Amino acid sequence: MSNTRPIPAEGPAPVVLIVEDEPQIRRFLRAALESEGCQTHETDTLARGLIEAGTRKPDLLILDLGLPDGDGIELIRELRSWSGLPVLVLSARTDEADKVQALDAGADDYLGKPFGIPELLARVRALLRRAHRGQEAGPVFAFGQIEVDLAQRLVRRAGETVHLTPIEYRLLTLLVANAGRVLTHRQLLSEVWGPNHVEHAHYLRVYMAGLRRKLEDNPTLPRHIRTESGVGYRFVA
Amino acid sequence: MHLHRPAGPGPAPAYLWAAAAVTGVALLALPLRDRLDLANIIMLFLLAVLLAAVRLGRGPGILAAFLSVAAFNFFFVHPRLTFAVSDMQYLLTFAVILAVALITTHLTTDLSRQAEVARGRELRMTALYEMARDLSAALSLEQIQEIVSHFVRRGFQSEARLLLPDAAEALQLFPPGNPAAAPPLALARDSARTGQPLTGDGWHLQPLKSPMRLRGILALAVGPGPWQETPEQQQLLETGASLVAIALERVHYIQVAQEAQLQMESERLRNSLLGALSHDLRTPLTALVGLADSLVLAGHLPREEEELAQAIREEALRTSALVNNLLDMARLQSGPVTLRKEWQPLEEVLGAALQARAPQLAGHQVRVELAADLPLLELDAVLMERVFCNLLENAAKYTPPGSTVTIRAEPDPCQADRVCIQLCDNGPGLPPGREQQLFEKFTRGRDESAIPGVGLGLAIVRSIVEAHQGRIEAGNLPEGGACFSIRLPVGNPPALPQEEA
Numbered sequence: 001m002s003n004t005r006p007i008p009a010e011g012p013a014p015v016v017l018i019v020e021d022e023p024q025i026r027r028f029l030r031a032a033l034e035s036e037g038c039q040t041h042e043t044d045t046l047a048r049g050l051i052e053a054g055t056r057k058p059d060l061l062i063l064d065l066g067l068p069d070g071d072g073i074e075l076i077r078e079l080r081s082w083s084g085l086p087v088l089v090l091s092a093r094t095d096e097a098d099k100v101q102a103l104d105a106g107a108d109d110y111l112g113k114p115f116g117i118p119e120l121l122a123r124v125r126a127l128l129r130r131a132h133r134g135q136e137a138g139p140v141f142a143f144g145q146i147e148v149d150l151a152q153r154l155v156r157r158a159g160e161t162v163h164l165t166p167i168e169y170r171l172l173t174l175l176v177a178n179a180g181r182v183l184t185h186r187q188l189l190s191e192v193w194g195p196n197h198v199e200h201a202h203y204l205r206v207y208m209a210g211l212r213r214k215l216e217d218n219p220t221l222p223r224h225i226r227t228e229s230g231v232g233y234r235f236v237a
Numbered sequence: 238m239h240l241h242r243p244a245g246p247g248p249a250p251a252y253l254w255a256a257a258a259v260t261g262v263a264l265l266a267l268p269l270r271d272r273l274d275l276a277n278i279i280m281l282f283l284l285a286v287l288l289a290a291v292r293l294g295r296g297p298g299i300l301a302a303f304l305s306v307a308a309f310n311f312f313f314v315h316p317r318l319t320f321a322v323s324d325m326q327y328l329l330t331f332a333v334i335l336a337v338a339l340i341t342t343h344l345t346t347d348l349s350r351q352a353e354v355a356r357g358r359e360l361r362m363t364a365l366y367e368m369a370r371d372l373s374a375a376l377s378l379e380q381i382q383e384i385v386s387h388f389v390r391r392g393f394q395s396e397a398r399l400l401l402p403d404a405a406e407a408l409q410l411f412p413p414g415n416p417a418a419a420p421p422l423a424l425a426r427d428s429a430r431t432g433q434p435l436t437g438d439g440w441h442l443q444p445l446k447s448p449m450r451l452r453g454i455l456a457l458a459v460g461p462g463p464w465q466e467t468p469e470q471q472q473l474l475e476t477g478a479s480l481v482a483i484a485l486e487r488v489h490y491i492q493v494a495q496e497a498q499l500q501m502e503s504e505r506l507r508n509s510l511l512g513a514l515s516h517d518l519r520t521p522l523t524a525l526v527g528l529a530d531s532l533v534l535a536g537h538l539p540r541e542e543e544e545l546a547q548a549i550r551e552e553a554l555r556t557s558a559l560v561n562n563l564l565d566m567a568r569l570q571s572g573p574v575t576l577r578k579e580w581q582p583l584e585e586v587l588g589a590a591l592q593a594r595a596p597q598l599a600g601h602q603v604r605v606e607l608a609a610d611l612p613l614l615e616l617d618a619v620l621m622e623r624v625f626c627n628l629l630e631n632a633a634k635y636t637p638p639g640s641t642v643t644i645r646a647e648p649d650p651c652q653a654d655r656v657c658i659q660l661c662d663n664g665p666g667l668p669p670g671r672e673q674q675l676f677e678k679f680t681r682g683r684d685e686s687a688i689p690g691v692g693l694g695l696a697i698v699r700s701i702v703e704a705h706q707g708r709i710e711a712g713n714l715p716e717g718g719a720c721f722s723i724r725l726p727v728g729n730p731p732a733l734p735q736e737e738a
Contacts, residue, residue, distance in 0.1 A: 024527075025523055096619050201580075205613075206613070209582045209584060222592075227588055227592070228589075230577065230618050
């Protein structure tokens with residue numbers, strides 16, 4: 001699995017900032033991240049988190065949404081006004097609307113509590129790799145049997161050219177460019193159809209179904225284009 | 238209903254007054270009959286006729302005319318003291334007097350009737366205007382009822398009752414009670430059904446039609462006998478009725494808005510309460526799972542202790558699943574739940590559930606057969622995913638490894654407006670005779686079995702399916718194995734975007 005690939009070995013150890021008010025959770029997060037070769041900083045309030053995000057220059061922020069001095073979504077909004085730092089949200093809330101709010105505010109991914117450490121590390125790796133790859137993205141992106149040639153606007157499956165409609169192609173490139181992140185319905189609709197179509201989620205779903213039929217081995221159990229019910233889609237390379 | 242009579246003396250005195258006026262003129266003119274010209278005497282009589290016609294009305298005016306002619310003829314025209322007429326031109330004089338009397342009375346009665354009509358119209362307009370003003374400020378049915386009673390008393394000199402539909406859409410007297418003078422309900426329902434005004438049993442029933450629908454019946458007490466209404470009254474009643482209907486509709490929507498607000502508030506409160514509970518229950522479970530994982534991943538535990546750490550992890554995750562089920566059940570059972578329905582292909586929801594239950598189903602064969610002509614369905618994706626997750630989890634728990642789970646979906650062959658989704662396995666099947674009981678809370682297929690669970694999964698499934706106006710049934714296949722069938726309404730799927738390939 002590509003998700004077990006280690007965090008980039010070259011360069012200095014990635015810095016992860018943990019903003020979480022529950023000490024026991026901080027404790028195992030720290031242990032897990034350090035075992036992966038990350039350097040960690042911790043804080044338990046929104047106000048401190050924002051300051052540390054500025055001073056520590058972390059490569060990733062792990063953020064609990066329910067903090068004692070406010071809502072983590074506020075921190076994301078504030079942070080996004082001056083930083084593109086990847087944000088992984090931890091949430092004990094049941095309501096999908098909270099996740100959507102956090103993602104629309106600029107979070108990159110979320111993890112519902114409780115979660116296992118392997119799950120956490122997979123997400124952390126994906127986000128760190130994304131940030132790392134950002135600088136050296138080539139024109140061809142490959143996953144499974146699929147190759148997306150961004151320069152030639154061609155998609156091949158096991159060597160055969162796959163014919164995509166313009167909207168399908170646009171959706172696919174958007175997903176590929178955001179591999180490892182969760183994109184909300186609103187984000188995808190507004191990128192592909194324009195901001196006036198954010199209510200037309202069924203357009204999106206129908207095109208996603210089409211894309212899966214063309215690219216996935218088993219469209220009912222997709223490997224790459226995953227559904228996050230009530231939230232959006234996650235592309236897994 | 239009747240018009241007011243003109244003000245003035247009653248009929249009998251009016252005729253006496255007319256006779257007295259003519260007698261007075263005759264008595265006044267008699268001593269002067271040799272000094273005054275007959276033309277002037279006739280003027281005096283004409284004056285009496287005119288006054289009688291103006292003041293006393295048509296009948297007395299005509300009487301005055303005849304008496305004047307008789308008195309003039311008898312006392313003043315030669316030969317005097319007889320009714321004989323020597324000069325035929327006096328016949329013209331008589332005719333003129335009579336004509337003056339008739340024309341005058343006609344003109345005056347016409348005028349006074351017009352004045353009367355104008356006064357009545359003004360009264361009704363004032364009543365209507367005041368009712369419109371009062372209704373625009375009315376916030377409750379009681380206020381409307383009071384305003385209507387006042388209006389009907391002023392505009393029709395009559396008593397009014399309101400009949401409004403109750404919760405079951407049956408017309409009832411408002412306010413309830415007061416059986417002493419109640420309009421006939423059966424007739425009112427007829428009027429409501431046809432939307433036409435009806436009269437009977439001493440009541441006139443006017444339907445209250447608002448732009449949206451019939452809001453009730455306005456009943457006027459009209460006494461026995463047929464109901465006679467003038468066009469003005471009919472118009473007044475119709476205008477008044479539509480004003481009342483609009484006011485009733487407005488009050489209805491005020492109530493609807495208040496109820497919606499209340500429901501929203503209570504759901505918000507419930508959600509924040511459950512949210513807080515969920516947070517407090519999940520936080521320690523998260524620590525448990527994470528700390529157990531840390532022990533295992535650190536990699537320096539003896540094998541047996543590593544297994545203990547794994548067991549702690551599994552138990553914590555199971556507790557978490559139980560917490561999820563309990564919270565879901567609490568949310569679904571504590572009041573109406575607002576579904577976040579969106580149009581979507583069933584395949585996507587099903588796929589999300591299969592993804593989530595992939596670990597449990599790792600040892601099973603899963604077959605998915607979706608009809609090609611399956612329409613988009615309007616579903617709450619999160620809740621519907623729970624439905625399939627719970628059913629898949631049951632299938633994984635209650636069938637031996639290697640069993641096959643088949644999911645089939647197609648337009649319902651029996652009902653064109655439904656889609657039928659079946660989830661069947663080839664395991665041991667459900668305990669016969671208990672198929673429906675399984676959907677009750679805390680009911681399990683096999684009591685005290687080694688398979689973990691408290692029996693909430695299917696109760697949640699049923700609540701969610703029913704919230705979607707769907708139905709779920711459980712049964713056993715003839716060839717063995719359990720089968721759950723969900724029927725969901727199709728609705729009106731939206732048009733899809735067209736794109737050139």
